[in-house]
Amino acid sequence: MDLRVAFAGLTLKNPLLTASGTFGYGREAAEIYDLGILGGVMVKGVSREPWPGNPPARVARAPGGMLNAIGLQNPGLKHFVEVDLPFLRRYQTAVVVNVVGHDQQGFVDVVQGVTGQEGVAAIELNISCPNVADGLLFSQDPASARRLVQAARAATGLPLIVKISPNVTDPVALGQACKEAGADALSAINTLLGMAIDTARRRPVLGNRTGGLSGPAVKPIGLRIVYDLAAQVGLPVIGMGGIETGLDALEYIMAGARAVAVGTAVFRDPYAPPRIVRELGEELQSHGFENATQAWAAANPAAREAAS
Amino acid sequence: MRGWDLEVTAANRPAPGYAEISCKAPQAVAALPGQFFMLRAGEHPDTYLPRAFSWYRQEAPDRLSFLFRVQGPGTRHLGGLRAGDHLYALGPLGHGFTLPERPVRAALLGGGVGVPPLWGLARNLLAGGSEVLALIGARSGAHLVGAEEIAALGAEVRLATDDGSAGRKGLLTDLLEGEQVDALYACGPEPMLRRVQEISLGAGLPAELALEAPMACGYGVCMGCVVERTRPQDELGDYGRYARVCREGPVFRAEEVRF
Numbered sequence: 001m002d003l004r005v006a007f008a009g010l011t012l013k014n015p016l017l018t019a020s021g022t023f024g025y026g027r028e029a030a031e032i033y034d035l036g037i038l039g040g041v042m043v044k045g046v047s048r049e050p051w052p053g054n055p056p057a058r059v060a061r062a063p064g065g066m067l068n069a070i071g072l073q074n075p076g077l078k079h080f081v082e083v084d085l086p087f088l089r090r091y092q093t094a095v096v097v098n099v100v101g102h103d104q105q106g107f108v109d110v111v112q113g114v115t116g117q118e119g120v121a122a123i124e125l126n127i128s129c130p131n132v133a134d135g136l137l138f139s140q141d142p143a144s145a146r147r148l149v150q151a152a153r154a155a156t157g158l159p160l161i162v163k164i165s166p167n168v169t170d171p172v173a174l175g176q177a178c179k180e181a182g183a184d185a186l187s188a189i190n191t192l193l194g195m196a197i198d199t200a201r202r203r204p205v206l207g208n209r210t211g212g213l214s215g216p217a218v219k220p221i222g223l224r225i226v227y228d229l230a231a232q233v234g235l236p237v238i239g240m241g242g243i244e245t246g247l248d249a250l251e252y253i254m255a256g257a258r259a260v261a262v263g264t265a266v267f268r269d270p271y272a273p274p275r276i277v278r279e280l281g282e283e284l285q286s287h288g289f290e291n292a293t294q295a296w297a298a299a300n301p302a303a304r305e306a307a308s
Numbered sequence: 309m310r311g312w313d314l315e316v317t318a319a320n321r322p323a324p325g326y327a328e329i330s331c332k333a334p335q336a337v338a339a340l341p342g343q344f345f346m347l348r349a350g351e352h353p354d355t356y357l358p359r360a361f362s363w364y365r366q367e368a369p370d371r372l373s374f375l376f377r378v379q380g381p382g383t384r385h386l387g388g389l390r391a392g393d394h395l396y397a398l399g400p401l402g403h404g405f406t407l408p409e410r411p412v413r414a415a416l417l418g419g420g421v422g423v424p425p426l427w428g429l430a431r432n433l434l435a436g437g438s439e440v441l442a443l444i445g446a447r448s449g450a451h452l453v454g455a456e457e458i459a460a461l462g463a464e465v466r467l468a469t470d471d472g473s474a475g476r477k478g479l480l481t482d483l484l485e486g487e488q489v490d491a492l493y494a495c496g497p498e499p500m501l502r503r504v505q506e507i508s509l510g511a512g513l514p515a516e517l518a519l520e521a522p523m524a525c526g527y528g529v530c531m532g533c534v535v536e537r538t539r540p541q542d543e544l545g546d547y548g549r550y551a552r553v554c555r556e557g558p559v560f561r562a563e564e565v566r567f
Contacts, residue, residue, distance in 0.1 A: 028528040028555075032310060044531075050547030059524045059532035061382070063354050066524055070531045075547040205522075215356050267357060267525040268348070270398065271311060 001281040002291035007236035007258040008184040009159040012039035019263030020098035025084035040094035050076035055207040060196040065215020069131045069208035094121035115156040128165030128190035139165040142177035153182035164188040175233040187238040214264040216242040230256025230303035246279025256303035316393045327387030333372035341428030342404030342559040345397040346526035355382040364424035375424045411437035412490035419496025423454035449474030508562040515562035521553040528555035536566040
């Protein structure tokens, strides 16, 4: 089965990436399998300076998934470029750098800082993290998203992906604004804002009070948003949200995703990514496809029209 | 770390609200005292994530058991396993206890659900020629776990309970009064660990604390299980404010963590 996919200036050996914030910078998974088996790694959000993250507790139980409020703890741009990126370069996989910032300049400085570094395949702007105070600032107003994407566009020639929030009334309007500002692709979805209560202590479980819901529970929402973005914005979409199996990945691809990312599933099963790559090949075959590209948007004719 | 499919050989209720699940485990599992595993079994709608437990006993080279308190849907599910069921275990994970280079007299403090990692520690300390004073506490005598098992290894065991129904009534750390020991090892509820930390810092006595934290992955990628460091790692600035319990721990030196 030919699993290769190409879109937005990216060529991936297969459509499976690991989602940002669920895979660190690849070091832990590399202890148990060759990262070269992956289509790509979307690294944990990188900010200009090191960020400490939120006070604990940072994770909570939720039916069919979990809540997290990590708060983008990361060692910062310098450490990423000097330590993490060289490590990832040892593997034959596409590295997508997820970029975070407190303000527009913070984003742009990281975009500039990783552009031109060997081994960076693309940039993903994280304008949709629900767990930091200003995380959704650029998602809740398409005009400020547009300005940010324009500034990032001006700072890099790398494929520019914007991660779309499900915590907005109209993800399509947000995607449209990103497209007009020069984005090459969209990724969706980030986590859904939620909460859990500790009844014994009479307070929210999470130190941040609210957190992002992820896991199998959010898959229907992810599919709906990917379907709409693919059909109505017309940019390539990397689909994610609750992917546990090759069949889940195929659903996203049929909904209009050019590639998919596995996230929370790696917490439950660190071997999930190589397993899903294998299962996706089997599912494509059993569904009568000859390659991964053929299955793209099979359930979303409007997406095929929008792209042509 | 790697994933293991373990067959359950026995399931017991050693005290009210506690379950001990014994498994057939290949010797290659090779877990050190203080290390832990992420456990899950089958499918359950309310237990998506695996649960972190340190291993408890190794009654034979090819056996491993887990002892935990049954308190929510996840632990109820795991506690309901029966002989012949299968348990998926990822591990061993994290850094375990540090054994002294020379034989010492060590005090091991286990409060309630914190007792399990002390069995393996006591066994290894005793094998290395150290003397082990195991101080074990619980709400009441009925809730004590691990005391007989640790005594059977050859450790000197003393008890403390909240209601005085077994051993001394009061705090576990009170049992340290008048004792001459060279090192402390502790696992249990946070207030108990804070007191052990105070004693360690006050007396200049080396202590290691095995911590527990809500955890999603157990192997370092989710960044969910952090504890605040007393001294952030300078070169990483703010990033170093928190350490991962699963990766940098779960065992920390007492002076390393801020509760």
